[in-house]
Amino acid sequence: MERRMNAAAFISRKLRFKGKTAMVSIAVSFLVMILAVSISSGFRKELRDNVSAISGDIQITSSSLNYVSEDSPISSMPPSLDAIRAVDGVESIEPAVYRAGIVKKDDNIHGVLFKGVSASDSTSSLQVSIPSKLSDLLGLKEGDDLIAYFVGERVKMRKFKVASIYRSLVEADDNLLVYASLSDLQRLNSWEQDEVSALEITLADHFRSRSRISMKTDEIGTLALLMADAEDDDLIATPITDKYSRIFDWLDLIDLNVMVILILMTVVAGFNMISGLLILLFQNISTIGILKSMGMTDRSISELFLRVSSNLVLKGMAIGNILALLFCALQSSTHFIRLNPENYFISFVPVSVNVPMILLADLLAYAGIMLLLLLPTLFISKVDPAQTVRAQ
Incomplete structure (x- = not known):
């Protein structure tokens, strides 16, 4: 088993994913996702902190x-x-x-x-x-x-x-x-x-x-x-969400939009990776046939190509995360992107680097992309080693 894993790792290092478009797509998708999470967290923190400072989160008053x-x-x-x-x-x-x-x-x-x-x-x-x-x-x-x-x-x-x-x-x-x-x-x-x-x-x-x-x-x-x-x-307790219901409704809408963005970006990145992986599989049909003739199972070969794809996804994730964090640092210190407070309640785009949320978004997106990549690996089971070796 250990030799088989070492062989798979060795072969995966020799394979090269030549699709730069897929890499750019992954990086851009993760950039957009992390920015969406950070901006959503920023709006939530700024607005909730400010309405809380005005009259607390809960007021106890006379009825x-x-x-x-x-x-x-x-x-x-x-x-x-x-x-x-x-x-x-x-x-x-x-x-x-x-x-x-x-x-x-x-x-x-x-x-x-x-x-x-x-x-x-x-x-x-x-x-x-x-x-x-x-x-x-x-x-x-x-x-x-x-x-x-x-x-x-x-x-x-x-x-x-x-x-x-x-x-x-x-x-x-x-x-x-x-x-x-x-x-x-x-x-x-x-x-x-x-x-x-x-x-x-x-x-x-x-x-x-x-x-x-x-x-x-x-x-x-x-x-x-x-x-x-x-x-x-009689004393009554009133939540700040009643007084500023419009702001909290708007925050709920932002959370919904962020969820839609995360799903869309995961799907876009996933389908770009699917096309890239299919190209890689077609380019290496003879390699797949040889590996099958040497006794490697379809599952082992699928894992080999998924390993190559995973490395590309992780690289794109790292690039997207780094670019997003650089943007957040710049926006947090300069507020160079401004907003109309009549429409957005505050005068600048707030950002908050919520590490647990970012890690969760990365993890879910990575898992979603890798699940989508299981589809093109079904092609491996259709490869006939006898025909591919004969074609060589």
Whole structure:
């Protein structure tokens, strides 16, 4: 058996696959596949990280939450807090106060949503961080005054100072979010220090898929409701996938497109290899006949030619992977390929080198191509050694 394997290895090294077209096809197919996986992973990471940063992955709020009024606070220390912290996948829980308002500069006005966050998040008393879109709309810059009006039982006015201007990657979001100090908005609403609009829960990265966020929302919502005090309002847990359903729907569509690309590229590469292997078989009919006459089985000869084909596939895979990783490194550092955020939510093509996904794509594509190559090896069983040797 060992001698037979050594002979097969020796003969396979002597055979040469002369089809450069097949090699180029394999390399291009793997290049496209790895880019598709990396870009899909990049979109998923960038968009999920950014929507999570806006309001957490899960929000716990009063069932009667109203951004306009002041009558729907919840406790920042509910009885279920420790139990929620202990839930697998929960990374952090942060309080937030929301209040809808109208901002004005000169004759320009615009509706916004104020979000009060902890002072450690870069906002101090009566200072705000505004989105670049609002800065462009109202002509605001750092250091400018921002007049805001809040409608409730009575109209309240506050004058804030623009401390910073931030650019959200989720630029297609129509909801202009102005970050202020948590204590400023608590005073605006006449709330106590332990009263907030929401508790925002951030999950670990591997829990940020749509299905897992939904599962954790149900688990956390049940804890919050069952452990709430009798005098408290009903608490509800809302997943970020509801608020940004359009983004998550789009990510699901990207995942489907990537799957289609992987299948198509595997089929294209496979059929190119089939044509190349058939050419190799036709060129070596006499060799096949001689090997059969020497006692080699059809299976052993098939393995010999599959070994040659496998070497070519692996070379093409390596070339495609290297080119794809070089592109990813260049795009990650320069963002030279830009996008329209109105259509793609972010302004550049994101890439993320997800090694397990890339290895899985390589493995599945390689296995698929090699399975397709079993078809032309059936030709070997049709070769008559007597006729081929006589033809020689």
